[in-house]
Amino acid sequence: MPFVTIDGQPLHFIDQGTGPAVLLAGSYLWDQSMWAPQIAALSQQYRVIALDLWGHGESGRIPDGTGSLDDIALQALALLDHLEIERFTLVGLSVGGMWGARLALSVPQRLNGLVLMDTFLGVEPEPTRQYYFSLLKMIEETGVISPQLLDIVVPIFFRPGIDPQSAMYQDFRASLAALPPERLRESIVPMGRITFGREDLLPRLGELNAATTLVICGDQDKPRPPSEAREMAELIGCPHVLVPEAGHISNLENPAFVTETLLGFLAERHQ
Template sequence: MPEMIINGCRLHYTDQGQGPAVLLIHGLGSSSRDWEYQLPALLPHFRVLTLDMRGHGQSDKPRRGYSIKAFAEDCLSFIEQLELNKPHLVGISMGGMIAFQLATDHPEVPGSLTIVNSAPEVIPRRPTEFAAAAKRLFFAHVLPIGTVARGLARLLFPKDEQQALREKFEQRWRENDRRAYLASLRAIVGWGVSEHLDRIACPVLVISGDKDYTPVEHKRNYVCRLGDARLEVISDSRHATPVDQPESFNQLLLDFLLPQAGHHSIHHNKT
């Protein structure tokens, strides 16, 4: 896995395939590995890049630099160093926030955005939202990382037949650096770019699991404020949609990306 020094931090990345560039941006406590179910679908058509954000995966875990804006600047530097032209950004959860930040700060950069189970802000506005944010921060800070990992795995993959996924992702999340994980979590709460959505100048696809943390209606509300944007909902899916429903997810992603890249999706007709 190659690496690059970006803003004083050593970041690991992958770079495979040929064609228009697609940059996959993972979520909180995750890494490039979480896109394993997308690579076989994307690589026949695209140059696919993944990046372990600072504090995550095999990248450095510095003591400073944890903010959504800083993550977005890391992505921008990565794009510039590799001279990627209008890359298509695909971000899940925190990765979607990073994509929103990059697209509002530098609207000329992305060719498109695919936002998965995410939103343009995580700002508590109601008493129940303040309580939920406080509860999440509290338990993340007092519980061992292994306990957090086990709880997340059970929440995201609750079915009996998902035991293998539960075990795989619990083990991955146990590998997180606790300090970097908590710093990244704190970076999310209170972040937002909702007031700048009109700056986004590229097509946007928003994908939501029907059982995601945040209701589909929340996503519908912000999609209405975007220009060239649409919302797709995948049934029987929670927060890790690319993992728990990879075939449906990959189909939507290809149907969105291929026409923009000049391909015809004749081989990817919906059944």
């Protein structure tokens, strides 16, 4: 499996297909396998790179000195430089969009396109920030995501009507329950604090290229509701698309719709 050492830690990534490069940046608490439907489809025409966030999947722990989403963006850029990829389209879901937008703003000349999915580039609203920080503190103190916490955390990622016995739901729950204490304390909790303690990027959204940017959001996304997607799209001046019958991980809840939308967007970038 491909790894590259960045800031002293092994970063794991998938590199599949040939053609124009597409970087897939996923959600907190999910690894690159969340993109499986999109990797299978997009890699028929594009070179698709999907990375595991620090402490997620096969990647090592969060490197010392990593304290912000800007740091995460620079580390992703180091991966692209390692792969000798000059120009790329970035598709970022949730925290992937949060650091992905920072990457887009730092190297606009290297971007073919930017898709912001189920994400929000403003600060975390104070009540939810405090709530998430309290959950992270519980995980840090106990070294486990308890069954009671799983009952709170897992449903956040899916639309309200999902069958909790479905394989997607149960597999995600099992993956969180299996996280070892050191990984939780060294990477998952710090990554959560970086994510939910992020700085406000809304004032800079006008700097993004509206002609090559798209905002996508599950129509039933609870943590990142469609109202946030609309606000960002208006600030950027770009289109936004709602994914029907989908929550936060919209690319897995309605993979066909999301894949078709991405293929359409990429075709416009590479006519």
